[in-house]
Amino acid sequence: MRFTRRHPLLTVVLLCALAVLAARPADGDGFPAPGHGSASGVGAEVARLYEEAATATERYETGRREAEEQRARARRLEERLDRERRETAGLHEELGRIASSQYRDGGGLPLTAHMLLADDPEELMRGQRAVRQAEMSLDKAIGRSERAEARLARDEAEADAAWRRLEKRNTELAALREDIERKLEAARWKLQGQADASVTAGACRGAVRLDQPRTRFTTSWVAPVETYELSASYGSGGAQWANRHTGQDFAVPIGTPVRAVGAGTVVRVSCGGAFGIEIVLRHADGYYTQYAHLAAVAVDQGERVWPGQWIGQSGTSGNSTGPHLHFEARITPETGSAVPPVPWLARRGVSL
Incomplete structure (x- = not known):
């Protein structure tokens, strides 16, 4: 019996709820009520694509700078090797001049014979020491050059591999940026079409809330747009x-x-x-x-x-x-x- 007494009240509540639902406009009828614009509308999509385009551009520019740095490193390596090659070539020439001088002075004789025939044995010994020092310097220079050549070959291989990776990534980033910009351009004109319809009707569509990054400004006044x-x-x-x-x-x-x-x-x-x-x-x-x-x-x-x-x-x-x-x-x-x-x-x- 207690259930029977409550049943009329429940019926009234249900009828009121149905009346409220019937009074509400159907989804898509008219414009969104002020303050309740959809965050998934075209305007929000344009704002999101703006952020994505900015991020893609930033990543592309970072990759481009890295590629330029890689090129600069390769140029520095090549310049360093060129210097070492020139130094080695200079030592080769110096040794050649000494050897030619020794040959003209009878370089085929044993050292003892040279000393017996020489007018100044001490000067002869100094010349022999100069030859040995030149040979040792040349050996060191050749060794240093060979190591530099090996190092350069390794660095060039690494730089080339890094360069190929950078080129591949930059190509992908450029394609991504172009795709985002195409979508952004289409969304822009779709948004403008909605704006033109609103102006023709003389009624605004209502606020579309945008997911704005929380930027802390240090001043009380700013320009009305960021880039212009x-x-x-x-x-x-x-x-x-x-x-x-x-x-x-x-x-x-x-x-x-x-x-x-x-x-x-x-x-x-x-x-x-x-x-x-x-x-x-x-x-x-x-x-x-x-x-x-x-x-x-x-x-x-x-x-x-x-x-x-x-x-x-x-x-x-x-x-x-x-x-x-x-x-x-x-x-x-x-x-x-x-x-x-x-x-x-x-x-x-x-x-x-």
């Missing part, structure tokens, strides 16, 4: 802008991690319009920074960020002529309040 080329600058003119350019452009490939230049709060994440996908941060000193033409965002509105934190990935969304990051420093969160960003960063210790 500066392109359009603040105040420059062009057909693509209604007035003057209001920020500093950083030419970087699609999917490049974009960093918060300083600690702050995300006050805007938007998709659509001339800036495409953009993020605006408010900093403690009252200034704002904008990051535009993104391909993906990695933070949500209202979120606190630290200096150097990855907040998104660069792209070419909105009014953009090619992959780059558009960066602005502002006195308000709105367009039209921008200040020159390069000196703004310079005053905070960031030189571009």
Whole structure:
């Protein structure tokens, strides 16, 4: 009977659970809820491939440096042997001159006869000692040269084997790097395709959390991207802008991690319009920074960020002529309040 009394309560609980499940959107319907973007999405794949490409490049460059060092060692060995060969050849010539002199002076006679016939026996003995010393020096030089030849042959064999291993490894690393870069390029444009769809729809896909390496910065301010080329600058003119350019452009490939230049709060994440996908941060000193033409965002509105934190990935969304990051420093969160960003960063210790 006790079971019967509890049964109606259990039924109510099950019905409520079913109602909640029915109210949830099915997997793949709409965009991920803010703050719950998948870490296995295209943006995360691009970030992962960036790290793999950087690692492969570093290993390849290490191998290339080792190969150069191996070549330098081989050149040093060859130069050392050449010096020893020249020294031995010089001794051979010296001995030849002494032998020729002895022959002209009757070198075929016994030493006793030479001494009896010599005008100066002591000088004759000195000459004989010089010949013996030259012969001994030559023998030593020949022995040293033979040992050097053997050592060089051994070193050259080892160097050649090491060189072949390095060449094989470098070839494999180059192929690995090219494969990663091909995958990265395909993933970049897939990510940009998603960004373009978001801009067309006017709705962001939601934050895609990236597995960022924990980098400890010693400064409170950093550049918005790690590796870049500066392109359009603040105040420059062009057909693509209604007035003057209001920020500093950083030419970087699609999917490049974009960093918060300083600690702050995300006050805007938007998709659509001339800036495409953009993020605006408010900093403690009252200034704002904008990051535009993104391909993906990695933070949500209202979120606190630290200096150097990855907040998104660069792209070419909105009014953009090619992959780059558009960066602005502002006195308000709105367009039209921008200040020159390069000196703004310079005053905070960031030189571009």
